[in-house]
Amino acid sequence: MPKERISIDMDDVMTDAVGRFIDLYQQKFNEDLSALRNPGSTLQNTVPPDRLAAVMQFPHQKEFFKDLPIKEGCQEVIRQLQEKYDIYVVTAAMEFELCFTDKFNWLKEHLPFIPWTNLVFCGHKSIICTEYLIDDAERNLKSFTGTPLVFTAPNNAHLTEYTRFNTWQDVAAYFLK
Amino acid sequence: MPKERISIDMDDVMTDAVGRFIDLYQQKFNEDLSALRNPGSTLQNTVPPDRLAAVMQFPHQKEFFKDLPIKEGCQEVIRQLQEKYDIYVVTAAMEFELCFTDKFNWLKEHLPFIPWTNLVFCGHKSIICTEYLIDDAERNLKSFTGTPLVFTAPNNAHLTEYTRFNTWQDVAAYFLK
Numbered sequence: 001m002p003k004e005r006i007s008i009d010m011d012d013v014m015t016d017a018v019g020r021f022i023d024l025y026q027q028k029f030n031e032d033l034s035a036l037r038n039p040g041s042t043l044q045n046t047v048p049p050d051r052l053a054a055v056m057q058f059p060h061q062k063e064f065f066k067d068l069p070i071k072e073g074c075q076e077v078i079r080q081l082q083e084k085y086d087i088y089v090v091t092a093a094m095e096f097e098l099c100f101t102d103k104f105n106w107l108k109e110h111l112p113f114i115p116w117t118n119l120v121f122c123g124h125k126s127i128i129c130t131e132y133l134i135d136d137a138e139r140n141l142k143s144f145t146g147t148p149l150v151f152t153a154p155n156n157a158h159l160t161e162y163t164r165f166n167t168w169q170d171v172a173a174y175f176l177k
Numbered sequence: 178m179p180k181e182r183i184s185i186d187m188d189d190v191m192t193d194a195v196g197r198f199i200d201l202y203q204q205k206f207n208e209d210l211s212a213l214r215n216p217g218s219t220l221q222n223t224v225p226p227d228r229l230a231a232v233m234q235f236p237h238q239k240e241f242f243k244d245l246p247i248k249e250g251c252q253e254v255i256r257q258l259q260e261k262y263d264i265y266v267v268t269a270a271m272e273f274e275l276c277f278t279d280k281f282n283w284l285k286e287h288l289p290f291i292p293w294t295n296l297v298f299c300g301h302k303s304i305i306c307t308e309y310l311i312d313d314a315e316r317n318l319k320s321f322t323g324t325p326l327v328f329t330a331p332n333n334a335h336l337t338e339y340t341r342f343n344t345w346q347d348v349a350a351y352f353l354k
Contacts, residue, residue, distance in 0.1 A: 007304070097278075116272055116274075120300070121297070124295065
């Protein structure tokens with residue numbers, strides 16, 4: 001029997017992209033944006049309106065995605081998952097045309113055991129057919145045809161219709177029980 | 178009713194990648210490799226064995242995919258298809274890590290009317306679920322769960338089990354009849 005397939009998002013699932021926003025905000029405006037980590041926070045409801053356009057541009061800048069910190073347990077759990085499942089990394093990279101090499105290098109460094117055949121840089125994830133998707137973004141979970149699973153991030157605190165993972169240990173408990 | 182979705186491969190479907198191999202071979206070995214265009218030709222049965230490893234490296238070099246010529250009719254037909262179908266560009270870019278920007282820029286230049294949401298750089302195409310796939314590679318057609326459609330390239334002359342397109346006019350005739 002073929003292994004079941006799990007698609008896993010990168011930003012704010014594997015990586016701490018919220019932290020990068022906070023760092024860049026500190027650099028640019030010399031102010032703290034740690035409130036972006038609070039449940040329910042989005043750029044739209046946290047950043048002052050006159051700065052929002054500039055902050056929305058951060059991920060379009062060179063190196064936004066370079067060397068992002070990896071979340072605790074991510075590497076170990078994905079390595080364990082790979083023994084029982086086919087793991088695909090599926091990231092909406094096409095929105096940020098300067099991110100390709102940084103994302104690819106990040107994957108080579110942190111998840112070198114996932115082969116190139118299982119990496120996907122895409123836009124809409126609605127055309128990805130795997131049994132599971134672990135993602136933080138409502139739009140991706142909503143359009144997914146398999147089992148959508150939400151990985152907790154500030155901007156998805158309102159979602160109640162999906163099984164929720166707060167940590168990578170939760171992911172392990174769900175799939176490796 | 179939602180539009181049906183067509184995934185379309187890039188290399189040797191939209192672009193003349195075979196021509197790039199011939200050009201680079203001429204540059205490197207000062208010999209003609211036009212035989213690579215003959216039906217049934219592959220690198221393996223056309224390039225002398227002692228040069229094969231070097232030629233297989235060509236697409237891993239910087240700029241192999243830069244400014245590849247577009248096939249006749251490709252742009253016009255895709256523009257017409259887009260009125261009736263959701264068009265996705267699905268290319269196995271992950272095999273060649275230096276190709277991302279060149280491929281992305283090629284798409285911006287030649288098919289600017291396809292939004293980033295509909296671009297996919299991937300490895301295995303077996304996880305792509307659209308109604309149709311137009312591709313030249315047997316491995317992609319074989320694992321596809323919708324209707325696979327072969328676009329003629331030298332290395333797929335032996336395939337008889339798929340509807341075949343020799344030109345972009347054939348694609349138009351099939352979808353826009």
